Amino acid sequence: MPDFTVTLAWDEAKQGRLAAEANPPLPVATPPVFGGPSGVWSAEDLFVGSVAGCLMSTFLYFAERLDVPLAAYTSRATGRMEKTRDGLRFTSMDVTIEATAADEAARRRAADLRFKEKLEAYCPVSTALACPVRITLNLYAGTGPAAE
Amino acid sequence: MPDFTVTLAWDEAKQGRLAAEANPPLPVATPPVFGGPSGVWSAEDLFVGSVAGCLMSTFLYFAERLDVPLAAYTSRATGRMEKTRDGLRFTSMDVTIEATAADEAARRRAADLRFKEKLEAYCPVSTALACPVRITLNLYAGTGPAAE
Numbered sequence: 001m002p003d004f005t006v007t008l009a010w011d012e013a014k015q016g017r018l019a020a021e022a023n024p025p026l027p028v029a030t031p032p033v034f035g036g037p038s039g040v041w042s043a044e045d046l047f048v049g050s051v052a053g054c055l056m057s058t059f060l061y062f063a064e065r066l067d068v069p070l071a072a073y074t075s076r077a078t079g080r081m082e083k084t085r086d087g088l089r090f091t092s093m094d095v096t097i098e099a100t101a102a103d104e105a106a107r108r109r110a111a112d113l114r115f116k117e118k119l120e121a122y123c124p125v126s127t128a129l130a131c132p133v134r135i136t137l138n139l140y141a142g143t144g145p146a147a148e
Numbered sequence: 149m150p151d152f153t154v155t156l157a158w159d160e161a162k163q164g165r166l167a168a169e170a171n172p173p174l175p176v177a178t179p180p181v182f183g184g185p186s187g188v189w190s191a192e193d194l195f196v197g198s199v200a201g202c203l204m205s206t207f208l209y210f211a212e213r214l215d216v217p218l219a220a221y222t223s224r225a226t227g228r229m230e231k232t233r234d235g236l237r238f239t240s241m242d243v244t245i246e247a248t249a250a251d252e253a254a255r256r257r258a259a260d261l262r263f264k265e266k267l268e269a270y271c272p273v274s275t276a277l278a279c280p281v282r283i284t285l286n287l288y289a290g291t292g293p294a295a296e
Contacts, residue, residue, distance in 0.1 A: 001229045001236065002181045004190075006197040008204060010221035016204055018197040022187040026174070028201040030208065033150045039170040042152075043201030046194045047273045049154040049166040053176040053191030056156055056164055060178065073158035081149045081272060088149065090276040124229060125195045128238040130278040 015040060044079065051093055051133065052077040054125035059099065062118050068110045069102035071142065093126070093133045100140040107141035115139070163188060192227065199241055199281065200225040202273035207247065210266050216258045217250035219290065241274070241281045248288040255289035263287070 010016040014030035015037060030036030031044055041049075052075050063070050077095040081088055099115075101107040116137040120126075126133040158164040162178035163185060178184030179192055189197075200223050211218050225243040229236055247263075249255040264285040268274075274281040 001231050002179070003226050003228050004179070004192045004196045005224065005226040006193055006200055008197070008200040008223045008225070010204060010208075010218070014205065014208055016201070016221070018201065020189070020193045020197065023189050023193065024187070026189060026197065028197065028204075030205040031150070031152070034205070034209070036205070039172070041168070041171050041174060043198045043205055043273055044152045045154055045168045045171065046201060047198035047276070048152045049156070049168065049174065049176065050191045050195035050198055052154055052156040053164070053166065053194060056158060056176075057162065057178040057182070057184070057191055060158075060162055061182070070158070073164070075156045076153065077156070078151050078153040080151050083149050087270045087275075088272045090272055122235045124236045124238055125191055127235075128195070128278055130276055 013037075044081070047090070048077050048079040048093065051079075051123075051126050051129070052095060054123045055095060055097065055119050055135070058119050058123040059097070059115065062113070062115060062122075063110070066109070066113055068106050068113070068115075070099065070106075071102050072098075072100040074098050090129075090131050092131050093129065094136075095126075095133065096136040096138070098138050098140065100142070102142065104141040107139050110139050161185075192229070195238070196225050196227040196241065199227075199271075199274050199277070200243060202271045203243055203245065203267050203283070206267050206271040207245070207263065210261070210263060210270075211258070214257070214261050216254045216261070216263075218247065218254075219250050220246075220248040222246050238277075238279050240279050241277060242284075243274075243281065244284040244286070246286050246288065248290070250290065252289040255287050258287050
């Protein structure tokens with residue numbers, strides 16, 4: 001199984017650059033709420049985004065493997081940060097997915113095959129979190145909201 | 149305390165785009181090892197990068213607050229993924245940091261103030277992981293390796 005390696009170099013103030021193999025360099029900075037610049041991905045943003053992205057990859061994997069043709073897929077993920085007696089902590093992550101299957105038969109198939117439970121069980125990133133990850137999966141057929 | 153919200157839209161094949169407020173859109177895809185394209189950040193890369201980035205922000209926070217002027221900072225983070233009976237899992241994360249303080253007095257100050265322990269205790273992303281995060285912090289003064 002693969003390792004995933006990323007390097008980071010600090011540039012100035014509260015900003016640096018992430019690098020990984022052939023990927024384009026990715027600026028990363030302290031979020032604006034903690035004094036960093038706006039318009040730059042923060043580690044916190046990337047953390048939440050990695051959960052969203054891994055759930056998409058996991059969904060696409062099962063869609064291909066279980067023959068559920070997809071017309072559209074969007075999601076919205078929110079990580080909640082709270083001040084605890086131990087310091088700032090992510091205390092929960094909520095991800096709402098709008099997935100539109102190609103037709104009603106495919107939609108029903110995704111529901112019957114328990115795609116939501118598959119995501120909860122097999123997404124490598126969200127299963128690596130210590131805080132609860134709550135997934136809401138809304139499945140549509142053909143021309144659901146996610147297809148617009 | 150802030151929430152961090154990211155949206156994701158699937159584009160085609162195994163690739164989509166992450167968005168968050170004023171940040172530039174960030175393509176994300178299944179990693180090459182699982183059939184995705186090369187040269188695109190994967191969720192797994194971003195996950196590992198978010199740990200590296202948050203440790204940097206945490207370091208910079210304490211450096212500013214505790215008066216440790218910094219000359220250079222780089223890090224290398226590796227997330228290990230393993231096949232378990234429950235599926236693919238991140239089983240550990242290793243982060244090696246090379247931090248160069250402006251001078252020997254600042255270097256000693258960072259060591260005496262236990263910066264490594266502060267990172268372990270207060271980085272919101274790495275404390276949100278269920279797997280062990282092992283941090284190695286190498287501190288240099290003035291012209292250490294990280295300053296090259």
